[in-house]
Amino acid sequence: MHLPLRLRRGAVRAATALLAPLIRFRSIDPLPESRAHEGSPVVYVLQGPALSDRLALRLLCRRHALPDPDRRIVLSGQRHGTLHGLYRDSRQKHYTRSLARLLEAAAHAPGEDIRLVPVTIFWGRMPEREAGGLWRLLTADGWTLGSRLRRLLAMACNARAVEARLDTPLALRAPLTRYVETGRDPVPRIQRLLRRSFHRTRRQAIGPDLSHRRTLVRRLIHRPNVTAAIDAAATEQQQPRRGIERRALRYGFEIASNMSPPVLRLLYRLLGRLWQQLYDGVRVYGMEEVESLAGSHELVYVPCHRSHIDYLLLSWLLYRHGLMAPHIAAGRNLDMPLIGPLLRRAGAFFMRRSFRGNRLYGAVFNEYLHQLLLAGHPVEYFIEGGRSRTGRMLPPKPGMLSMTVDSWQHHHRRALTFVPVYIGYEKVLESNAYMRELRTGHKRRESPLRLLRVLRHLRQPFGQVHVSFGQPLTLGAWLDDHSPDWRRQSAEQPEAWRRKVVPALGFELASRINAAAALNPVALVATALLGTSHRTIETTLLYRQLDTLVALQRHAPGGERVRLPQGEPQQWVEHCVGLGMIEQVEQSLGTLTTAPDERATLLTWYRNNILHLFAAHALVAFAFRNNERLETTALHELIAPAWPTLRQELFLGDSELDDTRLARLLEAFAGEGLLTHDGTTWQRPAAHTEARERLHLLGRIIQPTLERGFLLLSTLMRYPSGAFDRDTLAAQSRQLAERLTLLQGLNAPEYYDQRLFSGLLDSLTEQGWLWHDEHGHLHFDQHLTGALQRSRLLFDPALRHRLTQLTASATPNGTADS
The missing domain is CATH 3.40.1130 (Glycerol-3-phosphate (1)-acyltransferase)
Structure with a gap:
């Protein structure tokens, strides 16, 4: 026996008022806008007949000023509701007649562009399983709509964890006009579109059906x-x-x-x-x-x-x-x-x-x-x-x-x-x-x-x-x-x-x-601070260098989706001090920022998180370490041979450092005062200026990577082609790198990680600079020798001499020269 319409509406309003304080929406997707559907009638469609879903939708519309689901619209002289269920039973086998009548009436009212909004209400979320038990009754929604008892229990257990999904509105004018012109019944087509919408939403939220393990x-x-x-x-x-x-x-x-x-x-x-x-x-x-x-x-x-x-x-x-x-x-x-x-x-x-x-x-x-x-x-x-x-x-x-x-x-x-x-x-x-x-x-x-x-x-x-x-x-x-x-x-x-x-x-x-890397304060401070020789820097210079690093990423980003930090350099430094990553020392001539040895070693880990973003910038800056001025063509010829190896080691997206990319980098450098441009020639700042210091610090970012490559190639080419096998060369290079850090008084185990040398050998082999014979020995030709000679111009004489002297002790059998 059905209750009179007025009595049913009164009961629904009373139930909605009672449930309003209990129901909380954990998420709504997309966030509703009160004027999103202005200008055309909106009809809400739920997947099933559950009263709990209808009450939740009414509360959602009331709280976010969406069109009222209880209103009526007139089509072809008949009044129709604006809230329907696609299915009329929990088994999802039979479509509701009320929605079918609405669609039939809309087909004969071409002036109205009705929009169907599929709405899915989740009382929690749960992938459907074969296993039964009490949890299946009490926990959240699955693929089946569930019995009335199960829906009641789900609503009671999850009233404060409700999720609402409003799919893209389906405008009826175009599909109804097309199907009326062909003489075909439009209702099955619209029902299929709605069914796919609900299936897609549930699959997105709770995944596909799960079988028992x-x-x-x-x-x-x-x-x-x-x-x-x-x-x-x-x-x-x-x-x-x-x-x-x-x-x-x-x-x-x-x-x-x-x-x-x-x-x-x-x-x-x-x-x-x-x-x-x-x-x-x-x-x-x-x-x-x-x-x-x-x-x-x-x-x-x-x-x-x-x-x-x-x-x-x-x-x-x-x-x-x-x-x-x-x-x-x-x-x-x-x-x-x-x-x-x-x-x-x-x-x-x-x-x-x-x-x-x-x-x-x-x-x-x-x-x-x-x-x-x-x-x-x-x-x-x-x-x-x-x-x-x-x-x-x-x-x-x-x-x-x-x-x-x-x-x-x-x-x-x-x-x-x-x-x-x-x-x-x-x-x-x-x-x-x-x-x-x-x-x-x-x-x-x-x-x-x-x-x-x-x-x-x-x-x-x-x-x-x-x-x-x-x-x-x-x-x-x-x-x-x-x-x-x-x-x-x-x-x-x-x-x-x-x-x-x-x-x-x-x-x-x-x-x-x-x-897609994100620049955070710790990684930025680590990148700037580790560019100094003793892990100590004037705090004012640190602020300026941090500002420079972010500006370079803003104008010439090192990745397509680089995320820049919020705030100012002073806030970033204070944040790092609060995390215990760095220390500040008050001096009469100004505050110094420093990292103790153990913290300096740890900071390399955070610096390496974003090292790849500054690879191109640092390579350009390093080229001016030993060169006061360079023409654009000469600069490109100097740094281009190193780029494929850097790209392979740091997983950089740019296949090559082409003229367009280089021009953008140089413009960013000029904008920060790191280089000046005179026609076709680029010149570094004068000595003893802050800009020169900032350029030097930027180049130091890539110096360890270039040094490792120089050590490995110099070791390889001190002997004839085929003298070294892969493992011996990688081990020798690692030992030389460790010796270099000890001579410099550094505590940087990451610098001589043998996997880096193995990766460098993979890169050189892939690019055709090296190849193996049947005994596993490495071979090279004059092309690699010439490339090493050109790369020597990147290093200043003092650094070049130190690295060359260091490789003099390496031998193909893994022992040192006497």
Whole structure:
């Protein structure tokens, strides 16, 4: 028996008034504007008939001055409501007749341009699971609309965590006119558009349907690739196939995540409080572009890896902005008691450091990743492999990228887009551990006790965190640009094609991460202060140098999405003093800013976070260290040979330092008074001036990198081609670099990190300057000799002499000359 209309409306108004104090909207997307739909009738469409959603929508409209959902509009002489449900039952099988009647009436009222606004109300968020239980009743929304009892319980438990999504309004005039002209019924078409809108919104917010973990893992071993690996292992090891299947199952359970919505919600609240305790704030840039891609693209997040905080912070941010928390590839070393199960329920799936020699494990892991991507789950992994102990971007590992490319190549139903993410800290939790590992060369194994000890640092200030989303890379479009013939190549020679394309993809993603770097006060102060010889500078000069660094990035940025800091240099320096990164010493002639030895070593980590942004600027400045004046052409010839190696080491986006880029840099230098221009000649400032000092400090940023290259090449070419193998040369160069820091009285273990020399050799080999023979010895020709002779002009005589004398003790057998 239906109540009279007036009585029903009164009951709804009374229920709305009662619930108003209880319901809080955690997020509204997009933020409503009171005049957003002025000028045309607005009709709200909910997915289902739930009274709770209708009450929440009424409160939303009332609080934000949106058009009233209880009003009526007249079409073809009939009155119609402006609030409808797409489905009339929780099983989502039957459409409502009231909406169909509205659409039919609108088709015969061509003068009215009605706009349908799909609205989705989430009473919390929860991906649907096969497993039942009490939590399924009490927690948040899933894919099914749910029974009345479940909706009531969900509303009671989540009244203060309501999310509203208003999709793009659908104007009816154009589709209705087109379908009326053809004589076809327009209603099914409009219903399909609405259905897709609701599906896209739910997929974006709660992800695709989740199968139970046990079901998923058992399904893996029946996939063709895993089955083939099981058969091969049974044959090679001469063991029963059933035993190999059980091993594959163990691998699957060792790998697979067990994402739990209650744990996600709990972590969201706990982490929110942790960030408030640790940081002064989390600044986010570029999230809008990610939100626009979610739901229509398969997303793979590829952040830089500087701290264990990275994956927790990124998942928290995505969840906070209404996006599905990603499944995260984590090292097996984190699958430890207490910590491992919690991370697994937060979406982590674990991987071994190497698959080499274990084809079965590789096949299971590859298939698991493929199933995640195929189902549309967002995935996150660190292309560097591990955390950066030096603060700079590490060379990307090919494993996960290769598996992702292979999965998409064979089953690309939707666009797959990589989302680069730069995460910059003003003070990182693991800083002391990183310094210890650089000094000793040994990495401590993680344990629950060691990770929990971090809690004792919670009372220290850690400044702000900057999270910047870089330019997304859609795989198909990038392959078309990078290698238009990739489809034929991948079909004919798949392995050779992947070996070629995956490193290029890794470099592109690394450069896009770097291009989105954020300049924070600690990194800026570290960059300026470490340019001095004794890590001490007049505070007034420091202010001026900081201002210069930011101005250069403003006029000639080192990346497409560089984020500049807020505030003034004096505030930045005071902030760094408050964090304990630097000290100020009062002198009668003026205040000095200094960094003790231990802090100076730590500051190199923060300097390296943004070193790549100033590579081109510092290279130009360094060219004037030994040259008072240079013509533009001569300057380009002097610095161009060093650029490819710098680009490879620092993951710079510019393929070459062309004339246009150089001209922009020189104009920025002139604007800051660092160079003067006389026709075609550029001249450095006069000696003993502040501008000359600032130019010198800027050049010192890139000096360690250039010195390492000079040491390595000078060592190599003191002997005939083929005298050194790769490992010996890298080890010798590292020892020389360490000796140089000791002679200079520096405590800078990052300067002689052997991985930097190995990366430099990779770069020289890739560019064709070096090549290997069948015995692994390195060979070169007169082209490299000539390039070294030209590069000597970058160094002033004193520095050149010191470096040359240092390399005189190196020998191809790894011992010193007597």
